[in-house]
Amino acid sequence: MQVNFAKDYSNTLGMDNDQHLITATLRGDQASFRVLVERYQDYVFTVANKVLRNREEAEEAAQDTFVKAYRALAGFEQRSRFSTWLYQIAWRAAIDRQRLKKLNSQSIDDNNSFLQIGDREPTPEEHLQQKNTKALVHHALSQMKPEDASLLAFYYLQEQSVKEISEITGLTESNIKVKLFRLRDALKNHLAKQLKTEVKDLL
Amino acid sequence: MNIQELLWKYAEGQCSEPEKAEMERILVADESLREELRLVQEVQSALAGMEVEQPSMRFAQNVMEALPKKLYAPTAIEPLLPDTLKTLFWAIVGILVMMVALVGKVHGPVGGQLPYFDKLAASLDVVARLVPADMALYFVLVFLALTVLLMFDRLLAKGKWQVHP
Missing domain, CATH: 1.10.1740.10 (RNA polymerase sigma factor, region 2, helix turn helix motif)
Incomplete structure (x- = not known):
């Protein structure tokens, strides 16, 4: 939903x-x-x-x-x-x-683009902003390939259906479903990694 | 469908009843999966909280200024009525004017030294007496009908009235 x-x-x-x-x-x-x-x-x-x-x-x-x-x-x-x-x-x-x-x-047509969330170290200002998971996710979104981030924006922000995203982007519906799953899963893994790092820093 | 896909489906509330029951059974037994579900929900919540961004205040104005000006100019609508009706209308007007003028000329002192509009009324009165009543009635009805039709047609052609399907 x-x-x-x-x-x-x-x-x-x-x-x-x-x-x-x-x-x-x-x-x-x-x-x-x-x-x-x-x-x-x-x-x-x-x-x-x-x-x-x-x-x-x-x-x-x-x-x-x-x-x-x-x-x-x-x-x-x-x-x-x-x-x-x-x-x-x-x-x-x-x-x-x-x-x-x-x-x-x-190439922006690289099908593995969903796996690429940059590992650039956040600046001190960004680190301050990453005090909560929402900021961590948004930081990860800004590191994603732009096309991938916009797919998530279509799905969540603009409440477009997979069919409509397919019309907009020209990608097949099954491709979009796979991409959406993998992008979100990559975000989850990125979040888990960042949280572990924070816990280590605290210890 | 693997467990990760099922986890996202569960978090989105899109599981069928059997899938939901199966997922809940696994979650009870697997602590690491419960932790994953928590992360999934965090990501869902963060994504759902994405905010729409706004362009500059002048954006709409800039767009309007960049649009081609006459691409969709108002289309002229052809009059629906044939030209013969217009000709008939002006013919009736012409006949009426000529009759009034002739009566005024032939009867010379109709109205004597009366003011202009009284003279005109007197001439019309003479014309009305010269023309049989039923013919005058037809004449007036045709004239009125043509006037209304032509005015309506003109308004439509100017696009002042629009008929939506």
Whole structure:
């Protein structure tokens, strides 16, 4: 059972409302598109920031996402929710930017990426922040490959189903299920390791 | 499904009743698995507590300024009524104006030195007496119907009224 801690913009009423706004936008009412931007900007920005890990670049990618969505709006066929379609554009925009940056020396298609949680020693400031397990998990998330961290964000933060994540990322559903399991298990193992280290330090 | 996968499924509350019973039986007997379950729940809780991030305050405005301006310009809707109806409408108006003008000319001093609008009323009165009552009634009804139809068509074409499916 997924737990939604964010506003649920994806209920049936929201979908109807999105459709009215899309129709109005296509009739030339740009103010309606602004409502859609304001509705989804936080989530689109979060997706971009999870992949790019840089606020300025994430903001540019998020802006590109909305401009691309606006241009392609007439072709939106309502096979999926508007949010899913939008996140698909956001995901691709962020991944394309990330590829250009070439931050990672390894191929981002590496299927073992879920195993890679960096072992970089936390800075003294980070160490202070890691006083609880939540901070430890979030620190581990920031060390994960961006694509992997964004998969977890889609699943937990945006309450997307595995099917919708598959539509967004282009990965198969079974691949996503395996990745989600292994990513979370890697987080659990990382947490166990960090807690053991802390206990040793205390002794 | 291995025990680790089952553990996550259990923590998410997605186990079937037999799986749940089996898991609880193992958990009672295995202390290390209980510790693992605690870690799983900690990770679940931390992941569920991820927070949405916000772009700068001007983000929406920046997006709006970056949009192409005339991509979805309001579409002009073609009038639904044929041009012949418009022609008929203006023909009726023209006939009425001509009749009033002719009556005013032929009857010369209709209304004498009366003000302009009284002269016009007097001319209309003469026209009304010249035209048979039933014909005048048809004439007025057709004229009113055409006026309403043309006004409605014009409003639709301007997009002031929109019909949602």
